[in-house]
Structures are given as C-alpha cells and as structure tokens.
Amino acid sequence: MTTKAVELAKAKVKLTPRRASCAAQDCHACEIRDLTFCAGLDESEIATLSGIALRMHFAKRRVIFHEGDAADMVYNVTQGAVRLCKLTPDGRRQITGFLLPGDFLGLGGRQGYAYGAEAITDVELCRFRRDKLEKLFENHRQLERRLFKIANDELAIAQDQMLLLGRKTAKERLATFLLNLSEREELRGGQGGVVYLPMVQEDIADYLGLTIETVSRTISQLKRDRLIHQTTSHEFELPRIEELRHLAEQT
Amino acid sequence: MTTKAVELAKAKVKLTPRRASCAAQDCHACEIRDLTFCAGLDESEIATLSGIALRMHFAKRRVIFHEGDAADMVYNVTQGAVRLCKLTPDGRRQITGFLLPGDFLGLGGRQGYAYGAEAITDVELCRFRRDKLEKLFENHRQLERRLFKIANDELAIAQDQMLLLGRKTAKERLATFLLNLSEREELRGGQGGVVYLPMVQEDIADYLGLTIETVSRTISQLKRDRLIHQTTSHEFELPRIEELRHLAEQT
DNA sequence: CGCTTAATTGACACGCCTCAATAAAGGTGG
DNA sequence: CCACCTTTATTGAGGCGTGTCAATTAAGCG
Numbered sequence: 001m002t003t004k005a006v007e008l009a010k011a012k013v014k015l016t017p018r019r020a021s022c023a024a025q026d027c028h029a030c031e032i033r034d035l036t037f038c039a040g041l042d043e044s045e046i047a048t049l050s051g052i053a054l055r056m057h058f059a060k061r062r063v064i065f066h067e068g069d070a071a072d073m074v075y076n077v078t079q080g081a082v083r084l085c086k087l088t089p090d091g092r093r094q095i096t097g098f099l100l101p102g103d104f105l106g107l108g109g110r111q112g113y114a115y116g117a118e119a120i121t122d123v124e125l126c127r128f129r130r131d132k133l134e135k136l137f138e139n140h141r142q143l144e145r146r147l148f149k150i151a152n153d154e155l156a157i158a159q160d161q162m163l164l165l166g167r168k169t170a171k172e173r174l175a176t177f178l179l180n181l182s183e184r185e186e187l188r189g190g191q192g193g194v195v196y197l198p199m200v201q202e203d204i205a206d207y208l209g210l211t212i213e214t215v216s217r218t219i220s221q222l223k224r225d226r227l228i229h230q231t232t233s234h235e236f237e238l239p240r241i242e243e244l245r246h247l248a249e250q251t
Numbered sequence: 252m253t254t255k256a257v258e259l260a261k262a263k264v265k266l267t268p269r270r271a272s273c274a275a276q277d278c279h280a281c282e283i284r285d286l287t288f289c290a291g292l293d294e295s296e297i298a299t300l301s302g303i304a305l306r307m308h309f310a311k312r313r314v315i316f317h318e319g320d321a322a323d324m325v326y327n328v329t330q331g332a333v334r335l336c337k338l339t340p341d342g343r344r345q346i347t348g349f350l351l352p353g354d355f356l357g358l359g360g361r362q363g364y365a366y367g368a369e370a371i372t373d374v375e376l377c378r379f380r381r382d383k384l385e386k387l388f389e390n391h392r393q394l395e396r397r398l399f400k401i402a403n404d405e406l407a408i409a410q411d412q413m414l415l416l417g418r419k420t421a422k423e424r425l426a427t428f429l430l431n432l433s434e435r436e437e438l439r440g441g442q443g444g445v446v447y448l449p450m451v452q453e454d455i456a457d458y459l460g461l462t463i464e465t466v467s468r469t470i471s472q473l474k475r476d477r478l479i480h481q482t483t484s485h486e487f488e489l490p491r492i493e494e495l496r497h498l499a500e501q502t
Numbered sequence: 503c504g505c506t507t508a509a510t511t512g513a514c515a516c517g518c519c520t521c522a523a524t525a526a527a528g529g530t531g532g
Numbered sequence: 533c534c535a536c537c538t539t540t541a542t543t544g545a546g547g548c549g550t551g552t553c554a555a556t557t558a559a560g561c562g
Contacts, residue, residue, distance in 0.1 A: 067502070084410075086411075086414045087502060088414070088418060088419075088500045088502055089500055090500065092418040092419075093418070094417040094418045096410045096413050096414075107403055108403055108406035108410060109403065109407065110407050114406070114407035114410045114411070141389075144399075147399070148395075148402065151399065151402040151403060152359055152360065152361065152402060155359035155365070155402060155406055155409060156365035158359075158406060158409035158410065158413065159335075159347045159359060159365045159409065160337075161413055162345055162347050162409065163345040163347075165413060165416035165417045165460060166345040166416045166459070167339060167343040167345045168339075169517080170517080201540075201541065206417070207417075208417070209417030210519090211518075211519055211520080212540085213518085213519075213521095213541095213543085214518060214519075216540095216541055216542055217518095217542080219542095220542075220543085233526090233527070233528090249340055249341065251337055251339060251340070421550070451508065451509090452508075452509065453508080461551090462550075463509075463510095464509095464511085464551075464553095465549090465550055465551075466509095467510055468510080468511080470509095471510075484508095484509095484560090
C-alpha cells in the first residue's frame with residue numbers, strides 16, 4: 001500500500017477535537033438498562049453507578065479513542081454503532097468488532113487500548129472513569145463479576161472470529177456475520193430473520209478479512225441464491241435461516 | 252473436506268480416559284510461581300491457593316478438555332505446551348493459542364469452553380475448580396483482579412491475532428509468530444533471539460490460517476533470506492531481529 | 503534398523519485481490 | 533425538491549498468493 005493510501009485511510013475519520021457533548025447521567029432512565037452490565041442491579045447500585053456515569057455524544061465518523069491511548073475510560077454504548085479498528089503501519093485495517101446499544105467498550109487494554117474506536121453512526125455513550133469504576137467494585141462485587149463475565153464473553157467471540165478469519169470462505173464469512181448480527185438483534189428484542197447493517201461494506205470487508213469487491217460479489221451471490229433478501233439499502237431479510245446457518249458452519 | 256478427512260483429523264488426538272495422574276500441590280515449591288497469576292501473592296494467599304490446587308499430568312497429544320465441555324475447571328500450565336483448538340463440522344481446524352509454562356488456561360467460556368485444549372508435549376498443569384477459586388476471591392481480591400487482568404491481556408492478544416489472520420501475508424504471519432514466541436521466552440527468562448518451537452508445522456499452519464505447505468515454503472524462504480537460522484529441528488535463531496520486526500509490521 | 507510421522511518441494515488450480523469502469527445512493531446548497 | 537457532487541456499491545477482466553495434489557526426503561521412535 002502506498003503512503004498516499006495511508007493518508008487516505010487516515011483521512012476517513014474526523015480528527016477534530018475529541019470533546020463531545022456530554023452531561024450527567026440518570027441510569028434509572030437509561031434505554032438499555034436491562035441489556036448490559038448495569039442490568040438487574042439493585043437500587044443502591046444503580047444510584048452509585050449513576051453518580052460516576054457521564055453521558056456523551058459522538059457524531060458519525062468521530063474517533064472515540066485511538067489505539068494506544070491510555071485506557072483510563074470505559075464506556076457503555078446506549079445508542080448507535082461503533083467500530084473497533086486496528087491498523088498496520090502501511091494502512092491495512094482490521095476491524096475487530098462492531099458495538100451496538102448495550103455493548104461494553106474499553107476492555108482488552110494492557111497499557112493502552114488495543115484498538116481504536118470510531119462512531120459509525122451518531123453515537124450515545126455512557127462513560128466511566130476506570131479508576132472510579134474499580135473503586136465501586138469494592139462495595140459492589142456483583143458489578144465486578146459482571147464485567148469479568150463480559151470479558152469472558154468477548155474472549156469467546158474473539159476466538160470464533162479467529163476461526164472465521166483463519167478458516168472460512170468468503171461465503172461462509174458473510175453468512176456467519178449476518179447470522180451473528182441477527183442473533184444480537186434478537187437479544188435486543190428485535191425480530192429474528194431481519195438484520196439492519198449500520199456499517200458500509202468497506203467496514204464489513206475489514207471485519208471479515210476480505211475486500212469490498214469480494215463482499216459485494218458475495219452479497220450478490222447470496223441474493224441470487226435467495227439466502228438473503230435486501231429490503232432497504234441497509235436492511236436484509238434472512239428467509240432461509242437454517243440453510244444460512246448450515247453455510248456458516250457454526251461450530 | 253471429506254468425511255474421511257474429518258475422521259483422520261479427529262483421530263490425531265488420543266481420546267483415551269481423561270483421567271491423568273494427579274496429586275495435591277505445594278504452590279511454595281512451584282517452578283513458575285512468579286510468572287503467572289499466583290505471582291507475588293503473600294504467604295497466606297499462596298497457602299490458601301495451595302489448598303485448592305491439584306497438580307496434574309497429561310501425556311503428549313492427550314485432550315485436556317473438549318470444546319463445549321462444562322467450563323468448571325481452570326488451569327495453570329507449569330510445564331510443557333498446550334494448543335487451543337476450534338473445529339468446524341467438516342474438520343477444518345483453527346488453533347486460537349499456544350500455552351507455555353506460566354500461562355493460564357480456561358478463560359473465554361460462556362456455557363462451555365470456547366475451545367478444546369490438547370497437550371502438545373507432556374504437560375504439567377495446576378488445576379483449580381472454578382467455584383472454589385471464586386470462593387477464594389471473596390477474601391483475596393488481589394487474585395480476582397489478577398485474573399481479570401489476564402482476561403484483558405488475552406483479549407488484546409486475540410485482537411492482534413485477528414489483525415494477523417485478516418490482513419497479513421504468509422511471510423508477515425510467520426515473522427509475527429516467531430517474534431511473539433521469542434518475546435514470551437524472554438519474559439520467561441530465556442535469551443532473546445532464540446525460539447524453541449514445541450509444535451509441529453501443522454499446528455503452526457492452523458494457528459496462522461495457512462496450510463502446512465505454505466508454512467514450510469515460507470520458513471524456507473525466511474531461511475534463504477537469512478532472517479532466521481535453524482539450529483536444531485525445533486530451534487531457530489533470529490539473527491536480524493529488527494528486520495524481522497519490520498517484516499511483521501507490528502502495530 | 504525399519505516403520506511412521508513430519509517436512510520439503512514442484513506443478514498446477516482456484517479463490518480472492520487488484521485495477522478499472524460504471525451505476526447507485528447519499529448529502530448539500532440553492 | 534432538484535441539481536450537483538461525493539461516497540458507496542456493483543461488475544468485469546486479469547493477476548497473484550495461497551491452496552491442492554503428489555512425490556520425495558528427513559526426522560522421530562520403538
């Protein structure tokens with residue numbers, strides 16, 4: 001990849017001031033209260049958490065943090081979609097995850113964050129200072145256990161993704177991807193068999209270890225095979241979900 | 252892949268009784284006491300941990316646990332090497348990690364383990380019942396924090412691996428792999444620039460998302476380029492480590 | 503030493519990538 | 533709401549890196 005390509009790649013996100021609109025948060029009124037790590041907490045816990053939470057907004061394409069930044073904040077996505085990106089020095093990009101409302105953001109850092117986070121759409125986040133959150137753990141073990149469980153889940157998901165990236169064909173990757181999104185939407189109360197894709201095909205390509213052309217061609221092929229049906233520009237139906245599942249070779 | 256190939260793939264591990272030789276453990280005398288999550292614990296903590304630890308031995312190629320098994324045990328590798336494997340229904344394999352002495356085994360499970368674990372060499376393990384370990388956390392928060400940190404580290408490593416599998420060339424993958432092993436050996440007190448590979452090339456291929464032929468050819472090429480030098484059948488020197496690092500495109 | 507497993511190498515195939523052209527969708531300002 | 537421009541998606545032609553198949557050599561081990 002040329003130096004120019006790197007410049008181009010880096011120009012694709014808005015690097016304007018990090019500061020985003022923010023306000024104190026009332027967790028009681030939170031739209032995703034029973035989806036995420038704050039789900040099912042008792043009144044006192046919710047109140048304490050509310051005290052250290054800061055509600056933030058990031059516009060589409062804004063950088064939430066860069067790979068390598070000091071990992072002193074963690075977040076909860078309450079609205080919108082976020083992509084987690086890793087870049088090689090020559091500009092190749094790997095997206096290691098997409099976050100949707102209810103997802104937790106900021107784990108996986110050693111010194112700094114292991115990935116950058118960027119808003120795919122306009123995004124609402126609930127931000128916590130890591131040290132304050134850890135302070136809270138002292139009296140709210142439940143919270144700590146839950147975060148540990150989230151880390152464990154993410155680890156399992158990461159390993160599934162390694163199987164996909166290392167061993168699956170383009171068609172299998174797309175099938176797996178669509179099914180995963182569909183399942184996540186169901187967990188969030190959406191209907192099964194319909195997926196909304198907030199990201200562009202370039203993001204999908206960088207998530208699945210493919211090129212945009214291969215993603216486009218494979219989607220076309222899945223349409224021809226009637227395994228998926230495009231309803232709007234970003235929404236798909238999965239009319240033969242069992243066949244799709246078979247194709248995805250879910251372990 | 253044919254059904255026969257699946258049979259063959261599955262036949263490669265010894266499925267004989269899980270039971271392995273085991274004995275109570277004295278953590279004070281442990282050879283890896285200051286490498287892993289039991290490092291730097293105070294006397295009382297070591298003693299308590301010792302009380303629930305069970306020392307186990309697995310012969311080369313034995314299965315420690317299968318993907319999907321109830322994840323009620325966690326382990327610490329004290330000697331030998333372990334591979335973590337995921338399989339597709341048609342027999343394709345992805346190795347998601349290699350464990351060496353000091354490494355922790357058993358995280359990343361949701362219901363069951365997200366991967367199977369197999370002994371590459373004869374292996375010594377220190378086993379803990381998960382529920383007992385969690386019980387211990389109540390009075391030894393330090394231990395819990397440490398395990399959480401391990402989960403975080405593994406997550407960061409998994410994301411590096413996704414970048415490798417999704418975006419790196421065969422040559423870059425091998426370079427990255429050798430450098431990673433070299434760094435891990437240094438952490439364990441080994442000398443830099445020399446790596447010992449306990450696994451066969453088929454394992455390396457399944458770890459890097461390649462075939463054995465590509466692994467072999469790429470190693471030959473690295474030798475021709477004098478970036479690596481084979482001293483014994485399983486040991487390599489890395490005489491030009493900076494060039495290798497550049498090739499690996501470490502982010 | 504002899505057998506089995508692992509590694510190497512060559513010839514060829516194929517899936518995905520690259521490059522290029524065009525079409526479609528999305529955003530903006532009047 | 534439309535015209536214009538930019539971004540995104542689609543599709544084709546051709547190339548390349550890695551996979552597949554096959555033969556041979558080397559290493560491991562009883």
